[in-house]
Amino acid sequence: MKMPDPDPSILARREEIAGNLRKIVPGEGVILSSQELRVYESDGLTAYRQPPLMAVLPENTEQVSQVLRYCHEEGVKVVPRGSGTSLSGGALPVADAILLCMGKFNQVLEIDYDNRCTVVQPGVTNLGITKSVEGEGFYYAPDPSSQIACSIGGNVAENAGGVHCLKYGLTTNNLLGIEMVLIDGTILRFGGKHLDSAGYDLLGLMTGSEGLLGVVTEVTVRILPKPETARALLLGFPTSEEGGDCVAAIISDGIIPGGMEMMDKPAIQAAEAFVNAGYPLDVEALLIVELDGPQAEVDYLIDRVSDIAEKSGAVT
Amino acid sequence: MKMPDPDPSILARREEIAGNLRKIVPGEGVILSSQELRVYESDGLTAYRQPPLMAVLPENTEQVSQVLRYCHEEGVKVVPRGSGTSLSGGALPVADAILLCMGKFNQVLEIDYDNRCTVVQPGVTNLGITKSVEGEGFYYAPDPSSQIACSIGGNVAENAGGVHCLKYGLTTNNLLGIEMVLIDGTILRFGGKHLDSAGYDLLGLMTGSEGLLGVVTEVTVRILPKPETARALLLGFPTSEEGGDCVAAIISDGIIPGGMEMMDKPAIQAAEAFVNAGYPLDVEALLIVELDGPQAEVDYLIDRVSDIAEKSGAVT
Numbered sequence: 001m002k003m004p005d006p007d008p009s010i011l012a013r014r015e016e017i018a019g020n021l022r023k024i025v026p027g028e029g030v031i032l033s034s035q036e037l038r039v040y041e042s043d044g045l046t047a048y049r050q051p052p053l054m055a056v057l058p059e060n061t062e063q064v065s066q067v068l069r070y071c072h073e074e075g076v077k078v079v080p081r082g083s084g085t086s087l088s089g090g091a092l093p094v095a096d097a098i099l100l101c102m103g104k105f106n107q108v109l110e111i112d113y114d115n116r117c118t119v120v121q122p123g124v125t126n127l128g129i130t131k132s133v134e135g136e137g138f139y140y141a142p143d144p145s146s147q148i149a150c151s152i153g154g155n156v157a158e159n160a161g162g163v164h165c166l167k168y169g170l171t172t173n174n175l176l177g178i179e180m181v182l183i184d185g186t187i188l189r190f191g192g193k194h195l196d197s198a199g200y201d202l203l204g205l206m207t208g209s210e211g212l213l214g215v216v217t218e219v220t221v222r223i224l225p226k227p228e229t230a231r232a233l234l235l236g237f238p239t240s241e242e243g244g245d246c247v248a249a250i251i252s253d254g255i256i257p258g259g260m261e262m263m264d265k266p267a268i269q270a271a272e273a274f275v276n277a278g279y280p281l282d283v284e285a286l287l288i289v290e291l292d293g294p295q296a297e298v299d300y301l302i303d304r305v306s307d308i309a310e311k312s313g314a315v316t
Numbered sequence: 317m318k319m320p321d322p323d324p325s326i327l328a329r330r331e332e333i334a335g336n337l338r339k340i341v342p343g344e345g346v347i348l349s350s351q352e353l354r355v356y357e358s359d360g361l362t363a364y365r366q367p368p369l370m371a372v373l374p375e376n377t378e379q380v381s382q383v384l385r386y387c388h389e390e391g392v393k394v395v396p397r398g399s400g401t402s403l404s405g406g407a408l409p410v411a412d413a414i415l416l417c418m419g420k421f422n423q424v425l426e427i428d429y430d431n432r433c434t435v436v437q438p439g440v441t442n443l444g445i446t447k448s449v450e451g452e453g454f455y456y457a458p459d460p461s462s463q464i465a466c467s468i469g470g471n472v473a474e475n476a477g478g479v480h481c482l483k484y485g486l487t488t489n490n491l492l493g494i495e496m497v498l499i500d501g502t503i504l505r506f507g508g509k510h511l512d513s514a515g516y517d518l519l520g521l522m523t524g525s526e527g528l529l530g531v532v533t534e535v536t537v538r539i540l541p542k543p544e545t546a547r548a549l550l551l552g553f554p555t556s557e558e559g560g561d562c563v564a565a566i567i568s569d570g571i572i573p574g575g576m577e578m579m580d581k582p583a584i585q586a587a588e589a590f591v592n593a594g595y596p597l598d599v600e601a602l603l604i605v606e607l608d609g610p611q612a613e614v615d616y617l618i619d620r621v622s623d624i625a626e627k628s629g630a631v632t
Binding site (some may be wrong): 062113114159172201202204224225226227251252253254258294296299 | 383429432475486488502512515516517518520521523524525529540541542543544564567568569599609610612613615616617620
């Protein structure tokens with residue numbers, strides 16, 4: 001990928017811009033040294049490396065607003081960044097853009113069990129939300145594989161999913177409200193603690209907009225009670241096609257598993273060599289079907305999925 | 317409610333505008349006579365009556381596009397109308413606006429069981445979608461109480477729900493794609509046959525926008541397999557508060573019923589006098605909890621909800 005040529009007039013004004021941004025974000029909030037910027041030269045898509053003009057780490061919404069207003073007025077580009085785990089270049093720096101790092105927004109602001117939601121700052125990790133409520137038997141459903149590190153603000157920007165999104169939906173299906181800052185510094189709030197606010201669905205429009213419409217500074221998400229039980233079926237197939245047919249047969253039977261994943265032979269062998277999970281090595285495709293819910297329902301569904309799998313040609 | 321004063325220059329041009337629209341929608345597609353317009357003077361919100369400037373009944377997307385382009389260029393307001401069942405004034409006519417009636421868009425265009433969706437014109441009724449697929453054991457989930465008459469295009473405009481939306485979501489959660497026409501006549505398509513298309517969620521933005529962003533000319537919705545079984549519990553409570561507490565207890569226990577409705581004493585008495593359903597008349601609140609899904613799950617959930625109800629003070 002060819003990055004656009006940086007604007008030399010912005011590069012020439014680097015010290016001046018840094019000085020002005022330091023008035024907004026004091027202390028160590030503006031990072032200029034090339035050594036420290038190495039940390040920020042890439043996100044999860046590590047094939048591309050490009051140090052930003054500088055990194056700016058605001059501590060509150062008012063600072064985000066002032067930084068965006070300043071950059072807007074001065075024609076300086078901005079790339080927002082959560083935890084930088086994106087594999088799609090979601091936080092890829094640009095040489096003539098500041099990188100607006102939201103890592104200091106790391107507080108759980110409110111847990112509201114009555115309304116089954118939690119209000120957090122965007123730098124809280126996806127798993128951090130679950131950790132903060134699991135003592136009471138709740139969790140946050142969307143679970144990207146980077147959930148131990150990825151930030152909820154980044155999840156909103158990318159409309160992140162995960163293996164359980166088949167049943168529980170993507171970020172957009174679990175998001176109730178946000179506070180955000182437009183590129184001109186305007187602070188807005190969409191949604192709240194309940195689903196489907198009146199008016200245009202601007203919350204939905206913002207979700208998955210990849211930071212192009214504004215910077216999220218607060219997030220309210222739905223939390224769900226943990227399923228009573230969860231069991232996984234491992235189903236081996238002589239061909240990938242039969243595994244795929246089994247997926248279609250399960251869904252068309254009206255069953256929505258908590259999660260479903262398929263591995264082909266090279267994936268099975270690589271996974272087995274790495275974790276020794278005991279996967280069968282003599283099948284061409286392995287389908288993992290996770291069923292969750294009340295014990296009675298899961299027992300029943302395990303039987304039904306097993307029947308469907310057998311009819312689809314499952315060999316193990 | 318005071319309607320805005322009509323623009324006299326538009327009223328004066330009524331014959332000219334009708335003549336031009338008749339070139340776009342030939343035959344009986346432009347209705348001018350005051351007697352015929354009586355049909356269109358109100359929607360479900362019958363407290364307000366106002367004949368429109370004229371009613372226009374296009375037959376295809378190209379005609380919708382040309383009508384909107386003409387009205388946009390000539391400064392004529394447009395109110396789109398589906399079946400006119402809205403109780404929130406969704407299709408309330410305005411004296412100096414044409415009423416764009418979508419009733420002739422009444423065809424089911426495609427039923428795609430493999431992708432579990434159906435493509436219909438916006439004038440198809442909500443129940444008509446279910447009727448077209450129920451032979452194969454499928455249905456369309458959102459069920460406004462007007463579902464026998466209300467159009468799916470109107471459902472998109474109003475983001476319609478119904479008693480089952482607690483579990484199955486509103487229109488926005490069951491809509492996969494649309495074709496629409498902007499006010500300047502531009503024809504656009506959003507989404508398709510799958511969930512969560514790339515890019516901004518313009519499909520979500522359009523849903524519930526009450527016709528203010530454009531006119532829907534084609535709709536693709538998800539269809540679901542009918543639940544194996546559905547059973548309803550009737551729970552009587554000495555007070556409405558205890559009934560409300562029971563709702564909260566069911567939800568916080570992690571159970572999402574197919575539907576839940578509560579009636580207070582006057583509602584119970586009115587319903588009983590009308591349909592003789594056998595509702596108990598000695599309780600202050602009646603909670604109807606519908607549980608649907610596989611037989612084994614429903615049996616289990618009926619037991620659990622019964623337990624919760626007893627603890628919440630249910631007397632019947």
